[in-house]
Amino acid sequence: MVNEQLDPAPSDDSPTSGLDETVHQRVRLGILTIANEARRVEFRYLQDVMDLTAGNLSQHIRVLEDAGFVKIEKGVDGRRPRTWVAITRSGKTALREEISALKILVERFDGTRSRSS
Amino acid sequence: MADQNKQVQSIIEYADRLRTRTRTARDGSWFALVVFGLVILGASPFYDSPYSPANVSKCHSTINGLVCAGLTSSKGLFGSGLGSPAGTILNVSPWATTYWVISIFVGICLVVVSYWRRSRSSGLVGRIWPFATIAIGALFLAVLSQGWQTLHIPGDFWIRGMQALLVMAVGLITLAIIEHSWPFMVFVAGFVALALLSCLYDVSNLFLRLGIGATWNGNDQQLPNLILPALYLLVGGVAFLAFRRSGYLFTISLRRTRDGE
Numbered sequence: 001m002v003n004e005q006l007d008p009a010p011s012d013d014s015p016t017s018g019l020d021e022t023v024h025q026r027v028r029l030g031i032l033t034i035a036n037e038a039r040r041v042e043f044r045y046l047q048d049v050m051d052l053t054a055g056n057l058s059q060h061i062r063v064l065e066d067a068g069f070v071k072i073e074k075g076v077d078g079r080r081p082r083t084w085v086a087i088t089r090s091g092k093t094a095l096r097e098e099i100s101a102l103k104i105l106v107e108r109f110d111g112t113r114s115r116s117s
Numbered sequence: 118m119a120d121q122n123k124q125v126q127s128i129i130e131y132a133d134r135l136r137t138r139t140r141t142a143r144d145g146s147w148f149a150l151v152v153f154g155l156v157i158l159g160a161s162p163f164y165d166s167p168y169s170p171a172n173v174s175k176c177h178s179t180i181n182g183l184v185c186a187g188l189t190s191s192k193g194l195f196g197s198g199l200g201s202p203a204g205t206i207l208n209v210s211p212w213a214t215t216y217w218v219i220s221i222f223v224g225i226c227l228v229v230v231s232y233w234r235r236s237r238s239s240g241l242v243g244r245i246w247p248f249a250t251i252a253i254g255a256l257f258l259a260v261l262s263q264g265w266q267t268l269h270i271p272g273d274f275w276i277r278g279m280q281a282l283l284v285m286a287v288g289l290i291t292l293a294i295i296e297h298s299w300p301f302m303v304f305v306a307g308f309v310a311l312a313l314l315s316c317l318y319d320v321s322n323l324f325l326r327l328g329i330g331a332t333w334n335g336n337d338q339q340l341p342n343l344i345l346p347a348l349y350l351l352v353g354g355v356a357f358l359a360f361r362r363s364g365y366l367f368t369i370s371l372r373r374t375r376d377g378e
Contacts, residue, residue, distance in 0.1 A: 026128060033132045037139040037297075042240030049138060077237065084242070102129050109122035 022067045023098040027052065027060045032095040035070060035087035043083035061085060069094055143241045144361055146301050149228045149292055150354030153285045156220045157347035163213040164278070164339040199259050199281045209278040209339065217281040218260060225252045225288065244295050252288030259284050277319070279342055282312035300360075304353050311349055315342040 023029055030050050035041050047057050064070045069091030073084040087095070199217040210216075225248075232245040259280060286309045293302040314320065320341035 026131065029128065029132055030135050033135045034139045037136060038143055038241045039244050040242045041139075045142075045240030049135065099129070099132065102125050105125050106122060106129065109125070 020094055020098055022063060022069070023094045025060070025063075027056075028064055029095075029098060031057075031060060031064060031085065032069060032087060032091055032098075035085055036092060036095055040073065040084040040086040043085060046085065064091070067094075139241065140297070141361055142239050143235070143243050144296060144298065144357075145228075145232050145235050146292055146296050146298065147354045147357035147361060148231045149224075149289065150304075150350045150357060152224045152227050153221075153289070154347045154350030154354060156224045156285070157282070157343050157350065159220060160213065160216055160281070160343055161340055163210040163216050164343055199256075199278075199284070213278055214260075217284075218256065221256055221281065221284060222253070224285075225249055225256075228292075247295055248288060248291045251291045252284070255284045255287040275316070277316060277339060277342055279312070279315040279339075282315055282346055286312045301357070304357075308346060308349060308353075311346045315346055320345050 023032060027050060031046060034046060034049065043054075043057065043061075046052075046061075047054060050057070052060075061070060061072065065072055069088055071086045071088055073086065075082055075084070199214040229245055229249050232243060236242040286305070289305045289308060293305045319338065321338050324341045
């Protein structure tokens with residue numbers, strides 16, 4: 001859990017203050033990144049690409065759903081039951097803000113390193 | 118501090134890898150290039166017709182241009198909006214528009230079906246309906262125009278009967294926007310340029326200057342205007358397929374490296 005190692009209670013001007021706990025977690029960031037590239041993504045695709053167990057993936061998706069970042073659609077394709085994950089508008093915004101916050105963080109780290117050397 | 122920097126960078130790289138892999142799995146733009154390339158090549162018989170300057174004795178000049186007796190009776194099923202404007206083009210069959218309408222429509226359907234099949238097998242559903250809607254809309258408008266001369270567009274633009282290339286260009290631009298792919302967008306921009314060149318210029322002149330096909334004459338004079346964009350799309354389609362496969366292998370190898378395999 002990278003976010004827990006960075007700064008659990010950042011102050012307002014802390015480099016990590018722009019990070020959202022819900023999105024920052026590596027798996028959830030991955031789910032949002034993939035979902036952002038398609039209208040909807042099948043559960044099985046997420047499981048294969050991210051190499052997760054169904055239970056583990058379900059937990060992370062539930063956290064994102066509770067936060068309103070993804071929507072879950074269940075259906076049947078032929079005889080096969082399918083679960084689809086679709087990113088919401090607020091999910092897209094959260095992902096964009098998270099990525100830009102991470103990039104700012106890297107820039108700050110690089111700036112600090114160049115000043116100290 | 119250095120450890121934290123590495124952690125953050127690894128998260129960004131991880132997200133980038135997932136994004137690349139997902140785009141690669143979803144992307145089917147190469148198929149559209151191959152389909153439209155074949156559609157253009159398939160039009161060749163309609164542009165190597167007996168309506169050539171060799172038959173010019175059967176033609177007389179009118180206010181609308183040169184009209185050839187016995188050769189302009191049929192404009193096919195869809196009028197003259199896409200390549201066969203009222204017999205004023207000597208080298209183009211009156212059925213060219215009919216061919217273009219049917220083949221482009223079938224081509225659009227094939228692309229949509231291929232995306233739909235891919236989404237079912239991969240588990241990634243993309244946005245292909247904007248492509249279908251805009252491409253069919255452009256085709257519909259071209260047919261409705263009933264010949265571009267009625268829109269007071271200068272004859273230089275439609276005299277070679279290559280307007281269908283622009284309809285395909287509109288579809289490919291939409292596909293490039295949907296795919297969020299800069300390489301594909303740049304490639305499509307090249308096709309738009311070629312489509313405009315084919316509309317406005319006799320590409321056979323270019324070929325002759327380069328010493329290619331010194332026998333281009335009246336009958337087949339328009340063929341280079343089709344062959345050049347068709348080859349561009351076909352070669353591009355094969356190249357994008359090759360890059361797609363290599364990209365897929367690249368992301369797999371990255372994953373294996375990460376997993377220590």
